[in-house]
Amino acid sequence: MNKSYKKKQARSNFIAHVTLIIISIIWLFPFVGLLLQSFRSYDPKVEYGGMVDYLIPKHFSLDNYRFLFSGETNFLRWYLNTIIIAVCVAIFQTIIVLCVSYALSRMRFTGRTFLMRFWLILGMFPGFLTMICLYFLLKQFGLTQAGAVPGLILVSVASSGMGYYVCKGYFDTIPKALDEAARIDGATRARVFFTMTLPMSKPIIIYTALVAFMAPWCDYVFASYVAFGHDESYNVAVAMTRWVWTNDYQGYFTRFCAGGILVAIPVTVLFMCLQKYYVEGVTGGAVKG
Amino acid sequence: MGDSIGKVLSPIGGAITKGDWKTKVSIIILGFGQLLRGQILKGLTFLALEAAFIWYMVGFGGKYVSKLSTLGTVATQKVGRKTVYGDNSFLILLFGVLTVFVILAFILVWYLNIKDNMEAERLIKAGKRLPSNKEVFASLFDNNFDKTLLALPVLGIFIFTVLPIVFMICVAFTNYDKNHQAPTNLFTWVGFQNFQKLLSFGSSGIGRTFVQVLAWTLIWAFFATFIDYFLGLAVAILINKKGVKYKKLWRTILVLTIAVPQFVSLLYIMKLFANDGLINGYLMKWGWIDSPIQFWVDPMLARITIIVVNIWIGIPYMMLIATGLLMNIPEDLYESARIDGATGWQMFKSITLPYILFVTGPFLLTQFTNNLNNFNVIYLLTQGRPLSVKMAENAGNTDLLVTWLYKMTVNDTNYSMAAVIGIMVFIITAVVSLVVYNALPSVKDEEGFQ
Numbered sequence: 001m002n003k004s005y006k007k008k009q010a011r012s013n014f015i016a017h018v019t020l021i022i023i024s025i026i027w028l029f030p031f032v033g034l035l036l037q038s039f040r041s042y043d044p045k046v047e048y049g050g051m052v053d054y055l056i057p058k059h060f061s062l063d064n065y066r067f068l069f070s071g072e073t074n075f076l077r078w079y080l081n082t083i084i085i086a087v088c089v090a091i092f093q094t095i096i097v098l099c100v101s102y103a104l105s106r107m108r109f110t111g112r113t114f115l116m117r118f119w120l121i122l123g124m125f126p127g128f129l130t131m132i133c134l135y136f137l138l139k140q141f142g143l144t145q146a147g148a149v150p151g152l153i154l155v156s157v158a159s160s161g162m163g164y165y166v167c168k169g170y171f172d173t174i175p176k177a178l179d180e181a182a183r184i185d186g187a188t189r190a191r192v193f194f195t196m197t198l199p200m201s202k203p204i205i206i207y208t209a210l211v212a213f214m215a216p217w218c219d220y221v222f223a224s225y226v227a228f229g230h231d232e233s234y235n236v237a238v239a240m241t242r243w244v245w246t247n248d249y250q251g252y253f254t255r256f257c258a259g260g261i262l263v264a265i266p267v268t269v270l271f272m273c274l275q276k277y278y279v280e281g282v283t284g285g286a287v288k289g
Numbered sequence: 290m291g292d293s294i295g296k297v298l299s300p301i302g303g304a305i306t307k308g309d310w311k312t313k314v315s316i317i318i319l320g321f322g323q324l325l326r327g328q329i330l331k332g333l334t335f336l337a338l339e340a341a342f343i344w345y346m347v348g349f350g351g352k353y354v355s356k357l358s359t360l361g362t363v364a365t366q367k368v369g370r371k372t373v374y375g376d377n378s379f380l381i382l383l384f385g386v387l388t389v390f391v392i393l394a395f396i397l398v399w400y401l402n403i404k405d406n407m408e409a410e411r412l413i414k415a416g417k418r419l420p421s422n423k424e425v426f427a428s429l430f431d432n433n434f435d436k437t438l439l440a441l442p443v444l445g446i447f448i449f450t451v452l453p454i455v456f457m458i459c460v461a462f463t464n465y466d467k468n469h470q471a472p473t474n475l476f477t478w479v480g481f482q483n484f485q486k487l488l489s490f491g492s493s494g495i496g497r498t499f500v501q502v503l504a505w506t507l508i509w510a511f512f513a514t515f516i517d518y519f520l521g522l523a524v525a526i527l528i529n530k531k532g533v534k535y536k537k538l539w540r541t542i543l544v545l546t547i548a549v550p551q552f553v554s555l556l557y558i559m560k561l562f563a564n565d566g567l568i569n570g571y572l573m574k575w576g577w578i579d580s581p582i583q584f585w586v587d588p589m590l591a592r593i594t595i596i597v598v599n600i601w602i603g604i605p606y607m608m609l610i611a612t613g614l615l616m617n618i619p620e621d622l623y624e625s626a627r628i629d630g631a632t633g634w635q636m637f638k639s640i641t642l643p644y645i646l647f648v649t650g651p652f653l654l655t656q657f658t659n660n661l662n663n664f665n666v667i668y669l670l671t672q673g674r675p676l677s678v679k680m681a682e683n684a685g686n687t688d689l690l691v692t693w694l695y696k697m698t699v700n701d702t703n704y705s706m707a708a709v710i711g712i713m714v715f716i717i718t719a720v721v722s723l724v725v726y727n728a729l730p731s732v733k734d735e736e737g738f739q
Contacts (some may be wrong), residue, residue, distance in 0.1 A: 013532040018525065024542045027601065031545060033567065034557050049333035050561065053570025055586040088435045098446070099438040107435040115443075124718040126662050126680045129711030130453030132704060133383065137449070152467075158449035161442030188427075217550040218665065225699065241674055253560065260553035271548035272541070282606070283613035285652075 034264075038064055038257035049251040064258030074239070075259065080135030081149050082217060082235040082263075088153045090213035096277050097203075097208050100164040103172035106179060119162045131225055138226060148227035152235075155222065156215070166285035170204040171197065200209055210274050215248040217267055236263050300404045312406040319399065321408040326413075330422040335402050342395045350388035355386035360463065360477045382463070386456050390447075408670035461708035467701060476705075483709045495681040497711075502680075503717075505592070510660040513599050518653060520600060521607020522645060525639070528608070529615050540612070543605040551602070555669040558598055559585070588675055588686035594688060599666050606701045610652065611645065616643055650729040655723075658718050662691045672696075682706065689713045
């Protein structure tokens, strides 16, 4: 009896491991493919840089990477633009989300529930609806085309107050009694916020900043609209998407792969280091709604 | 209701009938009373707001708001070789809406000013001291800290979210399309004409296309949400299973999908499934197929491929959440079930699933509404293609309402119809959210499972 149970256990464990290995292969395949194909040269004398029907390049070459750093395109500029946007958005968005969350979690003021309901309803409008209007508003301030980078930062940061849910949920779990005790001792609200609540909120601060930092790397839609036609203010998503979509650029496919690797590596490393906080935030947010 | 209106209006009536002269002057010159009573900080703020309002209305807002009813009458003309610009309907509508908001905001400031005056009078009559300038300022970091914290975020949301949304809702009732582009041409109010066009099924209407796109949007959201949900849960349980080694490694591999920017991974996958892509290439080389499988060309196949690729995106996310939740289920529940001779499937059915479904109800709802608007996956993979001759307004077979809206805005500059579709998306999202939210077990019965 015991023996057959153990046997059964071993068999089910074996099946589980095989399934997991298959899943891992499927999940890793695109990344491995991306990496391998980034080493295929686009130089017609060596190999073809477009779409081919084999995975492993016939000749190992760093041509694509050389091309990206050579200054033939504005790749470094696009990369820098994206980093600037991501860093600024991460900093300012985190500050705004923290402010809003603290106010909504700790203070009771007239219009509080109205504000929360109103923002909830606003969030139900599709984001792209307002694109032309935002474009025009930015244009008024000279923040399109050449000024697209600060413009994109402004738009992302301005509306970020509505994304307070996860952070407020976290603040709600910090006992109010702590605040009250400090207030009785004569601390002002601002002091409580800066010296008590914030130091206790490291996980949620990191989560908010991380999510804010990741988003601009994927921003194709609005970025392409705002920076339209001005190569210097593209971000990596806008610039490299062209390489994939335009059929004339078929030979650009491997260059896209190389660029993709360069974009993916730092973001992925950062994410993996801070994974713990991300999981905490996502799980907390999902359960509380 | 009547009571609360009376309560809100009473300070105004009180100020006119019972207020002292300082208060009465304050009805017209904001902040006057506060200044005379020594509350310089408050007084100056109110006065400055009034000055700014007048300056705005005279120099800027007035001329726009007065044309709001027609959106401009003077068309741009060519006189000889010179272009003489007339009214710009876009500006009139945008700044007209802004001015309406400014007027409303000023009325609020005016009301607060009167209320503040009456309060000061009451305090003086009761023989109490008015808060000094310093105290008023200090309160912004204490009892009124919420105002300090929220001022900037609220202003930002107003300018970059509220104002544009109201503007676009207005556009839905105009004929702002490619034949009526500001500043060259005027556009004007047309009432519900656009909505009629969207919902009419005749030859001129686009009702049939709308229903088709809507149906696919709902089908997509349903599959994308629930397939990912259950498969993600399954993978989480699999990794959590006793006896499975390297749990962390498996999780890390899956989480890579979240870490790598979607435009890189999705565009690569799009090329992977292309007719000349790797998958077709290998299948043909191995002789399994003779001609490429039309992953992105055949409408039905394209839809299925999108849902399959989305599983690749969605499972890791759900896996993370489920892993956290699975650890919360008390182990003794399983223990006692095992003693009673329950099988694995029975335990899953009567312990794990009910618990997970209960806690993740709100999450499922947000996932569903997010998927209704899941722009990235669709646009990076197919851009709504394959196109169909049977569909109006350049809609494609895999277009969601949002991608259709986007294409209408960017490619066809058909702004009024895009606005109408945006409103439709809003209505659908709102209805789904409301209905489902109120039916959720975790909302109905908060105490369950605790």
